[in-house]
Amino acid sequence: MIIKTDDGGRWTVPQLDELRRRGHEVVAVLPPGSEGQLRKALHDRGIDVVQSGFDFRFRPTPATAAGLLRLRGQLRALAPDVLHYHLYASALAARIASVGLPARRVHMVPGPLFLESPLIRTVERVLCRRDEVVISGSRHTATLYRAIGMPDSRVVPVHYGTDVEHFSPPSAAYRAACRDAFGLADTTFTACMVAYVYPPKWLTHRGRGIKGHDILLTAWRRFRRDVPDARLILLGGGFDAAGEAYRQQLMRRFGVTGERGRGGVDWHESTLDVRDCYAAADVSVSPSLSENHGAAREAGAMGVPSIVSDAGALPETVDPSSGWLVPRDDVDALVAALHEAHAEFLAGTLRHRGALSRELVVDRFAEGPAAAAVADVLERVVRR
Structure with a gap:
């Protein structure tokens, strides 16, 4: 090998x-x-x-x-x-x-x-x-x-x-502890994105960062106008020095600081156990411009439904009952999907969608x- x-x-x-x-x-x-x-x-x-x-x-x-x-x-x-x-x-x-x-x-x-x-x-x-x-x-x-x-x-x-034993739905106590560690109230709708930050490449996607952090942060600003107490957890530092420089540029552009919850966004480097992030989250977001299956497999294995773009193989990770599929680089569609997920969170039905996500991952990606x-x-x- x-x-x-x-x-x-x-x-x-x-x-x-x-x-x-x-x-x-x-x-x-x-x-x-x-x-x-x-x-x-x-x-x-x-x-x-x-x-x-x-x-x-x-x-x-x-x-x-x-x-x-x-x-x-x-x-x-x-x-x-x-x-x-x-x-x-x-x-x-x-x-x-x-x-x-x-x-x-x-x-x-x-x-x-x-x-x-x-x-x-x-x-x-x-x-x-x-x-x-x-x-x-x-x-x-x-x-x-x-x-x-x-x-x-x-x-x-x-x-x-995907190791579906390692990534498995959290117990109520584990989820409560993770949400407490992130400073989240029971009523706080929480989205997460787990991905390294890759620097823009001139050979692909017109010099855009392929993981779509800029797309999600733009959509999140608009979404929080209607849901001001929502929180977004970003987990992933720069993949290399150029990636970290691009991450710092995005943090300045969108006003993301090291303060917890400032602007409704926490951005952590890649030192946390990703399972803690998924355990705390209500929905995972993969807004990539290019991707294989990305974080949606691990999120689904832990019972977290995903909003994914139609880039690459991401559509293979969800179906209409387990998640949301939106056009890539479409901020309006991403905002709409976040609102749908939030409505299900308020109605108490989002966890059922997460259970269906777990079934899909175990069936397709074990x-x-x-x-x-x-x-x-x-x-x-x-x-x-």
Whole structure:
């Protein structure tokens, strides 16, 4: 398994666990670096970790070529039956470094953003043919790969799994404690958005932040004119330095401060347990411009209904009984959905919608079946 991060990408762990349970030998190739959360989780399981000879940064320098050659030497020495890679930089590196090697190549795609760039989509139309199979993390991404010419038989949609035991509906006492910690009264309607802040990218979405924080904050201002005691909890710092700079820019633009509840918005960095946020919330909001399934899976697993945009695979996370689907970048529609959720909160029916959200997530996204489906694909590739 090759991935360009040693901190993120923890969705790979259940897949590796399932492969080992079936008796297969697993090695993870991670970038050189510090002890990130993914690296620690693999070490705790006794999974072999190799520090990649390539740092997964593509620059027009001799160092890039030298790094790819070092990675090629490592792959030749490991002699795997299958190379399974996640994230686009990992896919590029694995495809280049494995030219002429006998390993089968399987690309698992966690999200559609890179395919929304016309330049990258044109390149990927050619490069994806080096993959025996593309495992798309959603039906939406599978459709995009088929549209650029990947044969149907070589595109397999498998959802990324959610640990529905770890993310489960809170007890009344846990919910009360979390709401008290956030300073929320029983009568305070509370929305949450759990997402890192990614900086705008010039290749996609006209330089807009893809998670839609600006859209939600604009809608929230309007919503609170009618519901002045409502609270919004934002959980997620900048993904990197540029992301944090963009977050600070948004905080200044919308008057969000470090004071609890100032302007009806609390914005916490990514140090809290996300379950505390969901336990306190009445509705989760995912207003993204580009997304796979996002936070809606974890929110739904905890019995929190979601308002999601129609971006990417987000529509796969709700149905009319469990949540709300609104057009992306449509502030009016988002305000209307918030009002509908608030009306159900007042009527006492919103929790039932949350229970239906839990049923949907367990049925579609449970971690065990998803990991088994990935292992099935890898075994079929070897048999072929």
